[in-house]
Amino acid sequence: MSAALANLAKIGQLKAEPASALDIGRLLAMAHKHLDDAKRTSNSLEGRFISAYSVGHAAGLAALRWHGYRSENRYQVFQTLQHTVGWTPVQWRQLDSAHNKRNLAEYEGYLEVEPSYLAGLIELVTLLLADVEHLVNSA
Amino acid sequence: MTFSHPAPASSRVDLITQSRRVLLGGQRGKAAVHDWIAASWQRCLGAGREPQQDVAFDLVSSAMQRRSREANRQLAVAAQSTLQQLSEAIAPIRYFAILTNAQGVVVSSAGQIDSSDRRATLITREGVDLSEAAIGTSSIGATLHELSDVWLHRGEHFFEMNTAYSCAGSPIFDGAGRCAGMLDVTGIDVAERPELMHRVSSAARRIENQLVLANPHTLVVHLRWAGADALGREAEGLLCMGEDGEICAINRTARQMLGMPIESADATHASDVFATDWRRLFDAQLGQAPIQVPLWNGLHVELRTSRSGKLTPRNSASNVDTRVRANVGALKAHEEDVIRDTVSQLKGNVAAAAAKLGISRATVYRKLNAKRA
Numbered sequence: 283m284s285a286a287l288a289n290l291a292k293i294g295q296l297k298a299e300p301a302s303a304l305d306i307g308r309l310l311a312m313a314h315k316h317l318d319d320a321k322r323t324s325n326s327l328e329g330r331f332i333s334a335y336s337v338g339h340a341a342g343l344a345a346l347r348w349h350g351y352r353s354e355n356r357y358q359v360f361q362t363l364q365h366t367v368g369w370t371p372v373q374w375r376q377l378d379s380a381h382n383k384r385n386l387a388e389y390e391g392y393l394e395v396e397p398s399y400l401a402g403l404i405e406l407v408t409l410l411l412a413d414v415e416h417l418v419n420s421a
Numbered sequence: 422m423t424f425s426h427p428a429p430a431s432s433r434v435d436l437i438t439q440s441r442r443v444l445l446g447g448q449r450g451k452a453a454v455h456d457w458i459a460a461s462w463q464r465c466l467g468a469g470r471e472p473q474q475d476v477a478f479d480l481v482s483s484a485m486q487r488r489s490r491e492a493n494r495q496l497a498v499a500a501q502s503t504l505q506q507l508s509e510a511i512a513p514i515r516y517f518a519i520l521t522n523a524q525g526v527v528v529s530s531a532g533q534i535d536s537s538d539r540r541a542t543l544i545t546r547e548g549v550d551l552s553e554a555a556i557g558t559s560s561i562g563a564t565l566h567e568l569s570d571v572w573l574h575r576g577e578h579f580f581e582m583n584t585a586y587s588c589a590g591s592p593i594f595d596g597a598g599r600c601a602g603m604l605d606v607t608g609i610d611v612a613e614r615p616e617l618m619h620r621v622s623s624a625a626r627r628i629e630n631q632l633v634l635a636n637p638h639t640l641v642v643h644l645r646w647a648g649a650d651a652l653g654r655e656a657e658g659l660l661c662m663g664e665d666g667e668i669c670a671i672n673r674t675a676r677q678m679l680g681m682p683i684e685s686a687d688a689t690h691a692s693d694v695f696a697t698d699w700r701r702l703f704d705a706q707l708g709q710a711p712i713q714v715p716l717w718n719g720l721h722v723e724l725r726t727s728r729s730g731k732l733t734p735r736n737s738a739s740n741v742d743t744r745v746r747a748n749v750g751a752l753k754a755h756e757e758d759v760i761r762d763t764v765s766q767l768k769g770n771v772a773a774a775a776a777k778l779g780i781s782r783a784t785v786y787r788k789l790n791a792k793r794a
Contacts (some may be wrong), residue, residue, distance in 0.1 A: 289718055290717070316651075371690060389789075390769070390789060
């Protein structure tokens with residue numbers, strides 16, 4: 283699983299950085315906070331979406347950090363999920379789709395979120411968080 | 422499969438004759454034909470055939486011809502101009518070209534085919550079965566069995582009545598990696614020309630690229646290794662993508678470059694092969710510099726894209742001069758401004774903006790997200 287990550291690091295697409303239990307723990311703790319916010323129905327749909335998206339990014343980054351790499355590129359954090367936690371393309375491309383929506387919200391102030399879409403995203407990032415925690419705890 | 426430089430003509434024929442005596446006649450001695458030829462002869466013997474038997478060169482049934490004509494139409498269309506060019510190139514050396522489907526049934530033929538020579542007319546009729554099961558070892562059967570380029574000369578054909586032929590063959594794969602047919606060039610009572618194997622292979626690659634481009638697509642991507650010299654079109658990697666990044670079709674060279682299996686039944690996405698945001702590929706526009714894209718194996722490819730499959734040459738003799746390139750860049754920036762303004766005027770309603778501009782929502786999202794991480 284890590285051969286692809288090592289290949290990308292050799293060509294400068296990823297930065298090699300020793301795993302830090304402290305950093306990983308903080309990222310996972312942050313992910314849990316975002317997840318709580320995402321599930322809170324008193325928040326706006328848009329706010330909950332941004333929180334759910336942030337769960338995905340924080341968990342994905344924690345997985346990458348566990349393998350000893352860092353990326354400043356959010357798309358890459360999601361794309362490398364197939365190599366960090368063994369996610370299928372179908373799974374991680376849903377996060378890419380959320381990444382697209384988030385960018386539109388961030389840079390254009392435009393966001394269109396259906397409750398059913400949000401529910402699906404929360405389910406997806408909850409699964410991701412569990413998979414990353416399993417990865418971290420299995421070491 | 423490689424073909425070493427042949428021995429002088431007389432000794433080549435002698436070696437083939439000796440091989441026939443050993444492998445087909447049961448005599449003691451050393452055979453001097455390629456393993457795949459020997460294997461084909463064994464298959465023919467195993468099917469109860471004998472070299473001295475006559476070959477019928479049967480046409481497939483009318484019903485089957487009708488069905489295969491429809492099934493072969495895309496291949497015939499893709500091959501038409503290449504077949505014509507090839508046949509003109511090989512006519513001076515008395516060779517002609519045959520195109521078959523994956524079952525070895527003739528789809529079309531081209532070139533100077535001597536209508537008074539039955540040996541030529543028998544094998545060039547549309548619908549004639551030239552498979553190994555029908556006519557024994559030949560370039561058609563060998564190519565389709567080995568799925569590789571082949572050269573056969575005279576007595577390397579199983580049946581004695583076929584030993585006047587010299588042929589080169591190359592398989593043709595479609596955009597999904599399946600064998601769609603093969604391309605053959607044949608001469609009768611001619612000098613051996615193993616160099617034709619490369620000629621035929623090159624022509625087969627052009628046909629394959631036409632098959633790739635025949636698939637519905639939004640973007641055509643031309644690949645070469647980063648830092649490599651410019652290649653001829655048939656030597657480039659080629660893949661077609663849809664609006665949402667799915668790979669619709671891909672040629673063999675691109676499969677090899679990207680480390681993809683020969684035949685993959687499942688649809689593939691650009692993000693599976695390129696370790697970068699696939700939306701960047703839509704930014705490598707016609708007339709601009711190629712972009713370097715990382716692969717998962719740590720290598721880089723350079724790629725250029727086009728929308729219509731027609732790519733302007735990059736060199737200084739190109740008709741896309743500097744002024745036009747600058748205009749293309751300005752046009753792209755203006756296009757993004759128009760899209761942003763429209764979305765803003767419609768209070769962020771992307772669907773309405775897309776409808777007003779006559780483009781898809783995915784295109785709106787992509788244009789607005791250009792160059793953002």
